Amino acid sequence: xxxxxxxxxRVIRVEDVGKLLNVNSRKDFEGFKHLFHRFLQVKGPSVDxxxxxxxxxxxxxxxxxxxAKGLPEAIAASLNKLAVVKLNGGLGTSMGCKGPKSxxxxxxxxxxxxxxxxQIEHLxxxxxxxxxxxxxxxxxxxxxxxxxxxxxxxxxxxxHTFNQSRYPRINKESLLPVATNMGLIGENGEAWYPPGxxxxxxxxxxxxxxxxxxxxxxxYIFVSNIDNLGATVDLHILxxxxxxxxxxxxxxxxxxxxxxxxxxxxGTLIQYDNKLRLLEIAQVPKAHVDEFKSVTKFxxxxxxxxxxxxxxxxxLHEQNTLDMEIIVNPKTLDGGLxxxxxxxxxxAAIKCFDNALGINVPRSRFLPVKTTSDLLLVMSxxxxxxxxxxxxxxxxxxxxxxxxxxxxxxxxxxxxLRRFESIxxxxxxxxxxxxxxxxxxxxxxxxxxxxxxxxxxDRIDIPAGAMLENKIVSGNLRILDH
Numbered sequence: 001x002x003x004x005x006x007x008x009x010r011v012i013r014v015e016d017v018g019k020l021l022n023v024n025s026r027k028d029f030e031g032f033k034h035l036f037h038r039f040l041q042v043k044g045p046s047v048d049x050x051x052x053x054x055x056x057x058x059x060x061x062x063x064x065x066x067x068a069k070g071l072p073e074a075i076a077a078s079l080n081k082l083a084v085v086k087l088n089g090g091l092g093t094s095m096g097c098k099g100p101k102s103x104x105x106x107x108x109x110x111x112x113x114x115x116x117x118x119q120i121e122h123l124x125x126x127x128x129x130x131x132x133x134x135x136x137x138x139x140x141x142x143x144x145x146x147x148x149x150x151x152x153x154x155x156x157x158x159x160h161t162f163n164q165s166r167y168p169r170i171n172k173e174s175l176l177p178v179a180t181n182m183g184l185i186g187e188n189g190e191a192w193y194p195p196g197x198x199x200x201x202x203x204x205x206x207x208x209x210x211x212x213x214x215x216x217x218x219x220y221i222f223v224s225n226i227d228n229l230g231a232t233v234d235l236h237i238l239x240x241x242x243x244x245x246x247x248x249x250x251x252x253x254x255x256x257x258x259x260x261x262x263x264x265x266x267g268t269l270i271q272y273d274n275k276l277r278l279l280e281i282a283q284v285p286k287a288h289v290d291e292f293k294s295v296t297k298f299x300x301x302x303x304x305x306x307x308x309x310x311x312x313x314x315x316l317h318e319q320n321t322l323d324m325e326i327i328v329n330p331k332t333l334d335g336g337l338x339x340x341x342x343x344x345x346x347x348a349a350i351k352c353f354d355n356a357l358g359i360n361v362p363r364s365r366f367l368p369v370k371t372t373s374d375l376l377l378v379m380s381x382x383x384x385x386x387x388x389x390x391x392x393x394x395x396x397x398x399x400x401x402x403x404x405x406x407x408x409x410x411x412x413x414x415x416x417l418r419r420f421e422s423i424x425x426x427x428x429x430x431x432x433x434x435x436x437x438x439x440x441x442x443x444x445x446x447x448x449x450x451x452x453x454x455x456x457x458d459r460i461d462i463p464a465g466a467m468l469e470n471k472i473v474s475g476n477l478r479i480l481d482h
Contacts, residue, residue, distance in 0.1 A: 025182070027206050028165040035167070035195070035342050039326050040175075046283045046325045053271040060256065060269065060300065060358035067236045069243075075235055078242040079129035081219040083310075084120055084233060085204075086226040087346075088113075088145060089138030089164055089194045095372060096412025100141035102226045103148060104413060106369060106378055107385055112226050113145075117152050117159075118388025119232050124156045131233070132158040134209065134221070138194035139166050139184065162207035164199045166192050172330065172338040190333045197225075197304075198324045198344025205317045214310055223306040223346060229378055229390050230367035231305045237359060241307060244355075251312040252353035254278070255305035255361045262403070264293035266301030267347065269358050275351040276358065278302060282327050300358070302347050303366040312353055324348035363399075364392060372416040373404040380426040395427050402426060407435035421464070428469075441466065 092101040102112040110118070120133050137145050142163050149159055168177035169191055179191035200223065204210045213221075220241060224231030237253065244250055256269060267280040284292045291297060316322045324344040331339050350356045367390065369375055377383075382401065383390040392399060410416045419438065425445040426432075432446060436454030441464030448470035454460040458476040462468070 025166070027202075028167065031165050031199070031202050032167040032195070032342075035326065035344070036170075039328070039342050042326065047272065047279065047285075049285055049288050051272055052279070055269050055271045055276055055358065059271070059276050059356075060360055063236075063359055063361045066240045066359060069236070069239065071235055071239055072243075075239060076127040076129050078238050079123065079127050079131055079233075079235075081217060081242065082233070082238060083132050083134055083213050083218050083221050084116075085134045085136060085200070085221045085223045086116055087197045087200070087223065087304075088135040088141055088226050089197070090227070091140050092413075094370070095375075096414060099144045100137075102141070103144065106229070106375060107383075107390070110385075110388075112229070112369075113148065115229065115385075115388040115390075116226060117155055117157055120157045120388075121155050122387035122389075123233055130158070132160060132213070132218075134213075135159065135161045135226075136164055136197070136200055136203065137161050138164050139192070140194065160209055160212075162203060162209050164194045164197075164203045167195045167342065169193055169331070169333075169339040169341050172340050178333075178337065178339060193341045195341065196327060196329075196343030197346040198348055200346050201313055201317055201322050201349065205314065210310060210314060214314065219310055221308050221310060223304075223308060225304055225368065227370065228303070228305065228366065228368045230365040231303070232365075232389050234361075234365070237307060240359075248355060249309065250355045250357050251309040252350050252356040253307040254347055254350055254356070254358050255303045255307075255365060256300040256358045257303055257361050257363050257366050259295050259299055259301045261295065263301045264295070267345070268292075268298040268301050269350075270298075272351070276356045277351045278345065278347045280325070280327065280345060280348070283325055300360060303361065304347060305361070305365060306347060309353070316349075316352055322349050322352055363401075371406075372410050372413060373406045375413070375416065376404055376406065376420075376423065377401055377426075379423045381423075382426050382429075393427060397428070402429040402431060404429075404432045405434070406432075407438075409437055410434065436460070438462070444468070 088100065088102050090101045092099060092104050095104065097104050105111055107115070116133065120131050123129060123131055135145060142161070146161065152159060168179040170176065171178050179188055181188060184192060222233055241250055241253065254269065259266065265281050267278050270277050270279045281289065281292060325348050327343040327345060329341045329343050331341060333339060367378065369378055378390060382393055382396060384393050406416070410419060420440045421442045424440060428447040429450065431449040433451045435452070436456070437459040438452050438454050440462045443465050444462050445467040447468070450468045450471055452460055452462070452473045455475065460473060460476065
């Protein structure tokens with residue numbers, strides 16, 4: 001009885017937040033209220049570990065099998081039924097940048113957004129198609145993104161935007177919202193958050209864009225993170241979707257790829273209650289976390305490249321049957337207050353769609369830029385750039401990407417760029433670790449395993465034209481001009 005009284009008091013307090021909202025935000029509040037009610041009701045782990053099974057073999061298709069079918073002459077007709085959606089809600093703060101992450105320059109002065117537009121424009125020109133680009137912004141990125149979109153006015157790409165929801169953060173102790181009004185400045189600057197990319201279904205429908213695309217004959221969306229430079233439109237996967245019989249049409253495809261030790265925390269596909277389901281590390285009971293991270297038991301992980309049926313999204317939204325596990329994300333605000341934010345993941349809805357499928361794609365379709373270590377890779381001669389797409393250089397003798405780990409002196413993009421007079425030749429690099437105050441001159445070549453460690457108070461300047469192969473450099477090395 002006491003528990004019910006506590007729950008009721010919290011729900012009433014959440015209802016009070018609803019009174020702060022204007023009419024346009026009412027749908028956001030309804031979504032938050034639904035998520036918050038579910039959070040209060042759920043106790044314990046969301047999965048029973050004993051019920052987890054490996055997916056049936058035919059539920060995860062190898063990409064090679066799909067590619068081997070070839071492409072029909074009428075692939076342009078399939079392209080005209082596709083829209084590309086990029087998740088564009090994130091800021092560049094983790095890389096020391098202000099504003100949307102998609103506006104960071106990653107290659108030849110091109111931003112993530114520039115490369116995306118170039119890719120789709122190339123498709124539209126090559127196949128005389130009309131593939132639109134849809135950006136899911138957040139309240140953090142919307143204004144800056146819309147300003148920059150003006151530069152693409154004369155490109156052969158229709159660009160639409162919609163905003164994901166804005167939810168209030170919750171005090172970890174009291175479970176009460178920390179927002180006192182709808183403002184985003186002052187004491188409310190940290191009170192609100194975008195609730196994860198699982199919000200795409202509701203926000204997309206509420207925006208009216210889903211109905212607009214359906215009226216234009218679109219049938220599928222290809223969804224991916226805007227910072228995944230490997231997530232380009234794949235015509236073979238599109239053809240596979242479009243060539244299925246209407247009654248067996250696959251409503252959801254998740255691109256997965258083979259797990260390495262660097263990917264042990266990535267979500268994986270499992271069979272659960274006779275449905276294909278995404279299992280995230282946050283859902284795993286503590287006793288089984290090491291088992292979840294095993295590369296031998298769970299061999300693949302989710303790239304978050306997803307192909308989803310538009311009519312199916314509309315149907316499930318109207319039936320209110322889109323069910324995604326709640327991710328409880330703890331945060332500490334600048335003032336030291338501990339809060340939680342309730343989120344969902346777009347891939348978690350896979351269990352709600354009919355004939356869902358995983359496709360095990362090459363690693364090249366997963367090229368995220370989360371850190372300056374990733375940025376160094378994509379800026380280097382390991383990759384060539386054509387029509388907005390990065391491909392591994394043919395001069396690289398083996399297809400794996402080097403393991404690069406740059407220290408804290410390189411974390412911010414501005415500092416990173418200052419430390420490289422030019423990006424080194426990395427065609428023959430296997431492993432690079434750099435720590436401390438280190439700078440690189442022009443036309444440096446790195447081969448094999450290279451470890452450069454400047455101890456505290458020391459500085460290492462790698463001179464122009466240097467070639468380091470299987471070398472460890474430590475101590476103090478400074479080349480001075482005379």
